[in-house]
Amino acid sequence: MLRYTLSRMLGLIPTLILVALISFFLIHLTPGDPAAVMLGVEATPERVANLRADMGLDQPLTVQFKDWVSSALQGDLGNSFFLGRPVAEALVERLPATFSLAVAALLVAVIIGVPAGIIAAARQNSVFDGSVMVIALLGISVPSFWLGLLLILIFSVGLGWFPTGGYVPISEGFVQHVKYLVLPAVSLGFMQAALIARMTRASMLEVIRKDYITTARSKGQSEFVVVTKHALKNIAISVLTVVGMAFGILLGGAVIVETVFAYPGVGRLVVQAVTRRDYPLIQGALLMIASIYVIVNLVVDLLYPLFDPRIKYE
């Protein structure tokens, strides 16, 4: 197990190098100059050129990349051009808010998605099944900003139950923390719930056609017992995979939902970094998001044996 984990972790390195390489060149090849943005529209070409030189942007791209990689390998992601502070510090500061939102959204997704998928499969071709599929299709298709604004309109402006946006850290009160979390978590979790429901339903439909399910039924066991005791265990791997992927995506920051709900997470930091062409911050953020994603996936893989004893990592 340990050996497998170590080899998988080593395997992450090329993935992260590739991410760093692609993100670096993609960002730098996109038109945009942080020096011009920083100095404002009235800046003279000479001032822009001077600032570019101060920032090291006049160096060839390969030199800039080499410098960045060698610093990153020593744990230094550089300083943000605009914030004037270490990138790592700015990112870490946003993690608690992002983590809260990701966990809450995942809860929403799992609580809605898994039961909906199971029941839809158990009652295949019923009205419930049809409804779940339609809602799931909607969930995947509806843009999250639209859903977010709709939720604000109904639950904030109309009913006055939740604030329109913002964030209160858990240290300032759990109830307030949750109050500010509900709407962004629902609008973010809804799409993931739809994906999880579809995946759960598909896996369940496959499992309930297996012989051992027929055997269980022929023994006179109730449908509830058949589903929960026999089928559920066997779809756990595929559900865990999709839940893990969802968590990785959610931890990477929810750019649009964070913007709609004025939520101070990683996603909003990335948006600002992109609109200002804050290269070190964009690169650092992308590397962090990619790292989180691959690590979550690794953890999910390592959890497989818990659900399926046939899987062994030697």
Added chain:
Amino acid sequence: MRKHLAVLLVLAVILFSSVVACAEGQYGGSLRIATTTSPPTLDTMANTHTATREIGMNIYETIVAFNGNYEVVPMLAESWDISDDGLVYTFHLREGVPFHNGDIMEAEDVKASVERYIAVSPMNDNLEILEEIKVLDKHTVQMTISRSSGAFLSNLAQPKSLLGIMPKEVAEGAEARHVDIVGTGPYKLDEWIPDRHTKLSRFEDYVPFEGVPASGFAGKKVAYIDELYYIPVPEAGSRVAGLETGEYDFADFLPGMDVPYLKEQEQLVVEDLMPYTWVVVYLNHSEGSIFNNKTLRQAVQAGIDHEEIMIVSSDDSGRLDPGMYFNEQVWHSDAGAEFYNQNDPEKAKRLMEEAGYNGEEIVLLTNTDYDYMYKAGIVLERQLTELGFNVNMKVLDWPGQLDVRADLSQWDLSFSSHSTRFDPVENNNYFFPSTTFFGYDNPQMADALRRAADHTLVEDRYAAYEEAQAIFYEDVAMLKLYDLGIWQGWQDHVKGYEPWYMLYFVNVWLDK
């Protein structure tokens, strides 16, 4: 006539300000302000970001400041003398003005702050004529400049990259964006959590400039409200919703489409901050561009319909005006107005023929970050196409546009906007060959601007700037399209707020 008008305007502003100042404000409460963005830093010297200056203007004060009529008046300096040759400025500082850290502001602090500004400000060339700054005594600072300048005081007062006075021990050695936020202003910094809020609280020991009516950023300032929360809410729909639910006492940049609905709400006040900026199209004057040809520039100027562009892109907050400076400013002029908004397609086509235009491609740059530039771009593209121009509109994001614009071989027309220039000298860089980014080179314009900058009397400067504006139109230096405002909304318990230049809540109180 102009002089009388100016005097009347000053009197009106003073009278109005006195009325506002006399109105009894109430102390207490918190004001929650929904803004569009979080400041990248609170170091006002080292940055020109609007969010930085909107917050910083409550914290810092300048040696001299702009009043509501865009004139330079005393602030931390209660008076000043200028030598006969116009080269030596002696500032007499107010006594007993405390900083937020308890120290008393003295001449050494002013000197250290100016020196830091020169070291870290992106606009430090404003002070390139400053040769020497000397502390004469605790309350007197002397600045010597290399040549006489009508804009020197304005440059000390300008709100962009604000020269806020800070304690010497804070200013010395503090790198850009790494400085303790300590000023003499009516509010002090309590907490800054990026993207969550910036919280300011009343500075209880603030010493107002008694006897001088509040106006603009000058005069007697009172911090009535206990706490100001600047909350960045980037999504316009969320700002509207939060204003409606009462979560925010104030919301900035409201979408025009929501304004009629919000105006119907009894508890809300919605007004436009006019003027906020003017929408401009730069023409590429360099030799490689087709608009190096003046006749062709005149064709574009003659053919476009400014009103149509304004109606489509201004969100119901636009006005037509030819002035390079706003109608509310002492520098406003109608010079060259006959060339503004001509909307004469026949003349345009005649000029195109005269210029020998033969269907060459014209690259028009705009962006999606500023909605009005994008919408105006669409209309301008259509109007030019109808005139017979072969237009290729390139839509980028704002940083992308700035980057492409830096390469004169890649564009012919480019959108932008000009926010309030407190002093016309702020526009100089556009028109001098050594500093322009669109290849402009006209010795007559340079001469007029040099004279305007060197004069110290407002009347002489005005005459020279009026001449510069006439050249601006005759030469088609740029295309000014229209003045643009922005919509702001607040709960009716917010009293004393007057939309002017930017968010500013000094002398504002809550009646609830």
